[in-house]
Amino acid sequence: MSKFDQFKAKLRPGQTYRRADLAQWSTAVDRHLKEAVQAGVLTKLAGGLYYAPKQTAFGKAPPEDDTLVSTFLKGGPFLLASPNAYNALGVGTTQLHNKTVVYNHKRHGKFALGGRTYDFRMKPAFPKKLTAEFLMVDLVNNLDQLG
Template identity: 65%
Template sequence: MAQTEQIREKLRPGKVYRREDLEQYSSSVDRDLSNLVQEGALRKAARGVYYVPRKTAFGQAPPEDKELVRGFLKDNRFLLTSPNAYNSLGVGTTQLYNQPVVYNHKRHGTFKLGNRSYSFRVKPHFPKQVTEEFLLVDLVNNLAQLAENGEEVLARAADKAKEMDGPKLRAAVRQYGNVRTQKLFSSFLQNTP
């Protein structure tokens, strides 16, 4: 049990740990991790990924989404967003989606981390932070996956594009738009500075 205690001393609430991060503290890391999970000191988020629950006014909670994704990917280069963010653009999207989207360079697919599913999408380029320009380009990239009427949203997106900063939007379209999106935006922005 001494090795289990040695691992326990390293654990911090709200932090994510990979099995390989903890194996240096134990000669039987799998047994010790299993013991810590059984007693509730650790929770399993995914295969080889664990987290220490953080205490909140409502009880125990998983770590922040960014911390969980960072631990799962073993990488800081990702953008965590959600189709819910499109609603802030004012282009007619109103649906609420329960699955965050993670743009990254390593993993593609839907993965369950803890109690929540995340849609991981490999992209060569994405910003460090969500901008209004990126959101509009991303909305048009993903139009077919939205619950709203695509034609109506697209018409409002075209109007929104004309109101936005032309050079910034053009740069976002070049960097983040797929071929179809780039063609659509070239028609949207044809007569704008």
């Protein structure tokens, strides 16, 4: 079994990896990453961030948001939210948005990961799960960004 095959055997479909995480399985990690991307075993999502695609009946599935953001941030805590959640409050917002907001303690800014843009916002405190109260306060705080 070649070194590349040994490296490939460690990868799990549906998982996201940082280059530093993969370096433990290879002495030539950059070469193996290049080979894995060319072979379709890994997909490069961003600099130093990779995804082992999960095959479905409809083709290769994109990474789960939770898994991708957790790998990008090197763990939690974080809260995924979308302005679409405001629609459930019943306050008259009905527009749909194509963005995901990530409340966290580590990163701030907009990052393109795997073809999607995530808006990372550093907050000192946020709940573990979205609540109506948090959404209402967040709605008021982001009124200027709504259509």
